[in-house]
Amino acid sequence: MGVPADGWLSRTLRPKKVPVPWAAAVRAGAVVAAGVAVGVATGRPETGMLLAVGALAAAMRDRYSSYRLRLVHITVAVLGGAVGTVIGGAFHDRGWWTVAALVGAALVSGAISAIGLALSSAGMNLLLMASVWSALPLRVPLWWPPLLYLAGGAAVLLLALAAWPVRAGTAERAAVARVYREIAAVMEKGDAGHAWKVMPPAVSDAYDVLTGYRLSAPGHDGESVWLMGMLNAAQPLLEAVMAMLRRGDAFPPDASRSVTALADAVASGAREIPPPDRRPEAADEKIFAHALAYAVSCLRGDAEPSAAQLGRRRRQRLSAVLTSPETLSYALRLALCMGIATVLVSVVSVPHSYWVPMTVTLVLKPDFGSVFGRAVLRALGTLAGVAVGGVLLLLVPLGRPMVPVVFALGVGARIGIDRSYAMMSTAITPLVLILVESAAPVPLGKVLPARLYDTLIGCAIVLTAGYALWPGSWRVRVRDRLAGTVTAVADYLEAAFGPGRRRKRHRLYQRFSDLHKSMQQGLSEPPPAGPWTAAWWPEVVALQRISEAVIEAAVQARSGAAVPSSADVTATVAGLRRLAAAVREWPAPASPGPLPGSGPLADVAQEIRTAWSALPAGDRPRDPGARTAG
Numbered sequence: 001m002g003v004p005a006d007g008w009l010s011r012t013l014r015p016k017k018v019p020v021p022w023a024a025a026v027r028a029g030a031v032v033a034a035g036v037a038v039g040v041a042t043g044r045p046e047t048g049m050l051l052a053v054g055a056l057a058a059a060m061r062d063r064y065s066s067y068r069l070r071l072v073h074i075t076v077a078v079l080g081g082a083v084g085t086v087i088g089g090a091f092h093d094r095g096w097w098t099v100a101a102l103v104g105a106a107l108v109s110g111a112i113s114a115i116g117l118a119l120s121s122a123g124m125n126l127l128l129m130a131s132v133w134s135a136l137p138l139r140v141p142l143w144w145p146p147l148l149y150l151a152g153g154a155a156v157l158l159l160a161l162a163a164w165p166v167r168a169g170t171a172e173r174a175a176v177a178r179v180y181r182e183i184a185a186v187m188e189k190g191d192a193g194h195a196w197k198v199m200p201p202a203v204s205d206a207y208d209v210l211t212g213y214r215l216s217a218p219g220h221d222g223e224s225v226w227l228m229g230m231l232n233a234a235q236p237l238l239e240a241v242m243a244m245l246r247r248g249d250a251f252p253p254d255a256s257r258s259v260t261a262l263a264d265a266v267a268s269g270a271r272e273i274p275p276p277d278r279r280p281e282a283a284d285e286k287i288f289a290h291a292l293a294y295a296v297s298c299l300r301g302d303a304e305p306s307a308a309q310l311g312r313r314r315r316q317r318l319s320a321v322l323t324s325p326e327t328l329s330y331a332l333r334l335a336l337c338m339g340i341a342t343v344l345v346s347v348v349s350v351p352h353s354y355w356v357p358m359t360v361t362l363v364l365k366p367d368f369g370s371v372f373g374r375a376v377l378r379a380l381g382t383l384a385g386v387a388v389g390g391v392l393l394l395l396v397p398l399g400r401p402m403v404p405v406v407f408a409l410g411v412g413a414r415i416g417i418d419r420s421y422a423m424m425s426t427a428i429t430p431l432v433l434i435l436v437e438s439a440a441p442v443p444l445g446k447v448l449p450a451r452l453y454d455t456l457i458g459c460a461i462v463l464t465a466g467y468a469l470w471p472g473s474w475r476v477r478v479r480d481r482l483a484g485t486v487t488a489v490a491d492y493l494e495a496a497f498g499p500g501r502r503r504k505r506h507r508l509y510q511r512f513s514d515l516h517k518s519m520q521q522g523l524s525e526p527p528p529a530g531p532w533t534a535a536w537w538p539e540v541v542a543l544q545r546i547s548e549a550v551i552e553a554a555v556q557a558r559s560g561a562a563v564p565s566s567a568d569v570t571a572t573v574a575g576l577r578r579l580a581a582a583v584r585e586w587p588a589p590a591s592p593g594p595l596p597g598s599g600p601l602a603d604v605a606q607e608i609r610t611a612w613s614a615l616p617a618g619d620r621p622r623d624p625g626a627r628t629a630g
Contacts, residue, residue, distance in 0.1 A: 013377070015420040021063075024160070028059030029410035031155045032431070036406045039438065040399050046138065046439040050085075050145050052406070053132075053435065054152025056428075057081045057125050059414050061118075062156060065171035066209045067164040073118045074160060078153030080122025081129045082146040088133025089142050098134050099342045102357065105130045106338035110331030113365075120365075127338070127361045135345070135354035136440060169223050173267050175209040176227050178202050179234045180263035180295075183241055187256040192245040196544040199238060200513035206231050207506065226298075230266055233298040235505055236555075237291040243552040244288060252288060262295055271300050287559045329470065334364055337466040341458060355451055359458025364466045370524045371467050374421055375459040381425025382455040389430030390448045398438050406434060478536045481518040482543070483583040485511040489547050490576035493604070496554035497563055508547065515540065535616045539583070542611035546576070549604040557600065564600040572601045575608050586615060 032052045039048015061077040064070050084105065091101040109123035129149070138145050182202045186195040210228055237259070244251060261273045273296060337360045345353035359382075363374045396402050409431040416424030433451065488511040492504040519540060522533030557563045564572075575595045592612050595605035 013380075013420075013422065015423060016418065018418050020415055021418060024059070024062045025411040025414040027062060027156060027159045028056070028414035029407040031055040031059065031152065031159065032410035033403050033407035034155070035152050036435070036438065037400075037403050040403065045398075046140070047148060049435045049439040050148035051152040051155075053129075054078060054081065054149035054154075055156050056152075056410065056413070056431070057149075058153035058156035058160075059410065060417055061121055062160050062414070063418070064209075065174060067161055067167070067171065069171075069209065070160045071157070073121065074153065074157045076118040077121040077125050078150060078157070080119075081125035081153070082150050084126035084129030084131075085133055085146045085149050086142065087126070087130040088135075089138050089145055091130075091134050092137060093134075095346070099339060099346065102127075102130055102134060102342045103335045103339045106335040106361075107331050109361075110334040111327060113330065114327040124361060124365060127334075128358055131338070131342075131357035131361060132354040134342075135357075136436070169227075169269070172209055172223070172227055173269060175206040176231050176234075177263040177267035179206050179231065180237075180259055180266060183234065183238055184256040184259040184263065186245070187241055187251055187259065190245060192242060192548055193541070193544060195238075195242060195245070196512060196547070197516065200509045200516065203231075203234070203506070203509045204513040207510075227266075229298040230295070233295040237288075237295050239505075239551045239555050240288045240291040242548055243555040246548045246552050255288060255292075258292060262292075262299065265299055273299065287555055290559070330366060333466040333470055334360075337364055337461050340461050340465055344457070344461075353454075355454035356458045356461070359455050360462055360466075363459055363462045370521055371462065372526055373524045375463055375467075377420070377422040378425050379455055379459050381422040382429050383452060384422075384426040385429025386433075386448050386452050388426065389433040389451075390444060392430055392434065393437060393444055398434075398441070402434060402438070406431065409434070477518065478522055478533050479583050479586060481511075481515045482536060482539060483580040485515045485543060486576055486580035486583060488512075489543065489550060490573045490580065492547075493550050493569065493576065494573050496550060497557055497569070512544075512547075538614040539611060539616070542607065542614040546604060546607040546611060549607045553600045553604060562600050564596070568596040568599055568601050571596055572604055572608070575605065579608060579611060582612070582615065 032055045035051030035053075035055050036048045038051055039045040042048075058074045058078050061073045062070060064073060087101055087105055091098045094101075105127050109127040111123075113120040113123045133145065179199075179202050182198050186192075186199065210224070210231065241251075258273070265271070265273050338357055341357040341360045345356050359378065363378050364371060365374065392402075392405055396405055409427050412427035413424055413431060416422075416427050429451070433447070437447070485508075488504075488508045492508045495504040519533060519537070523530055525533070553564065571594055575592050578591075578593050592608055595608060596602055597605070
C-alpha cells in the first residue's frame, strides 16, 4: 500500500472508479420525473415538487445490494426528511424562532449522525428539509407536505424492493463470496501488502451485510446460520494464506481454483464442491488444506457456528456515542454554522434563501469525507450546475417538456453520488433549481447568480466557523487510528493461541479497515494535514508486517509447531502496547522495551523493532493540532 504521488487537489477531484448502478439510477430518474409529472397533470407543481424531493432523498440512499439494508437505509433517511419537513413548515418565516428551530435541528442532526450511517443520512435530510421549508412557503395544511414527501420516498422503496421475493439472500451470499474471491485473488497476486488493502473492507462489508440480514430475518434462519458460518470459516483460510505469503511458500496446485470454487458455491447457494485433486504432502500445504477442509465442512453445514457466534453484532453504547467529544464538537460546529447561515439570510434578502443553510448541511459532514474537499467540490459542482440549470431553464419550458430533463438529471445525480461529489452537485443543482422554479418561480437573472453566491457563502461559513476555528476538525486523527490498530494487534496476540481469537481477529480486520479509510481521507486534505498523513504511511506498512508475523505464529502453533511461552506472549504484548502509547504520545521519547530474542515470537519482536524505527523523525511535517492527540 503506497502513498499516491499526486497532490490532494487532484485526488479530491478524481472520480472513483466504480461500476455504474444503472438499475438504481433509472429508479431515481423515473420516480423523480414521475413526481414532476403528477404535479403537471394535477396543475399543482408544489405537489410534484414534494413528491420529487422525497423520491430524490430515497434514491440517494438506494446504494446497497442487500434488500434488507435498502429497506433500513431508505426508510430511516426518508423518515428523517419528513420530520424536517414538519419542522420547516411549522417555523416558516418566524424570525428568531426560525433561527432557534434550525439551530436545535442542527444539534439533533449532529448528535444522531454519530450513531451510524443510516441515522447520519436521516440527520442530514432532517436538517435539509427543515432549512428548505422554513424559507419556502407551503400554502397547504402542515400535514400535507410530509405525506407527499413520504409518498415519493415510498415509491422508490417499493421499486428498490420489488425483486426481493425472487432474489432473497442474493446480496448476502455475494458479500460472503466476495471474501473468498478476494482470498483467491491475493493468492494469485502473491502480495501480502495487497491483502491488507482489500481483505479488511471485504470482511467488514460482509459482516455489515449479514448484520442487516439477521436484524430483519425471523430468528436464526438456516440461510443466516450458514452464511455466518462460511464468513467465519474464511478467517482461518485467510490466515493460512497470509502465513504462506510471508514465508514465500508456494501454494498447492490449483489452490486458488479451489477457493474460487468455494466462492461460486456460496454465491449460488450450493452446499458441495469437487474434492481436491491430490492429497497435501508438504507441511505448508497441510496448513492450507486444513483451513480449506474446514471451510468445505461449513459449506456442507457440518460445522455450524454457535449461537454466541451468531449473536455477534457491532453495537455502540448510545450514551457513550452521544456524549463523546467528537460528537459534541460536530453538533456544536453544525449548530454554529447553521445559526450564522440562518441569521445571514434573514438579514440579507436573497431569492429562496434556503440555499445557504442547505449548503452548510451538505458540506459539513465529516463522516462522509474531508470537509475541505467537499467544500471545494460543492463550489465547483454548483458552478457547473448553475450553468447547466440556466441553459435548461432558458431552453426548456416548465411543465411537461421538463419531465424527461428531470429524469436525466435524476439518473445523473444517482450515478454521481458513487463517483464524485462534484459530479453529483453538477446534476443535483439544476434538478433542485427546476423543482423549485416549477413551484415558486423567480426571474432567472436573479436566481442563478444568487445560487452561486449562496453556495460560496455557505462554503465560506463552513470553512471558517465549522473548520478553521476548530483545530480538532481539520486535524486528521492518524495517530488515534494507528494507535488503536496497534492495540487491536496486541489484543489479537493475547488471544491468538487460545479459544477467543475469532472475536479479536474480527476486531483487528475492522480496525485495519477504519485505518485505511482514515489514511485515504487524510491524504485528500490540504497541507499540512495531507503531508502529515503521508509521513505515517511507513508505520502503517510496518504494522501490517507485525500482524502478518502474529498470524504466521498463530497458524504455525495450530499446525503443530511450538507454542510460545506465556512469558514471551506477555512481553510481546507489552511491547505492542508501548508502541501504541508511543504513537499516541509522539514525539515523546520511548523504547520498545524487552522483547523475545528467540522462539515462535522472534519475528514478531523484530517487526516491532522495525515499526519503532519507522516512526516519523523530527524533520517530518508538523502534526496539525499537535497540542492534542493526533
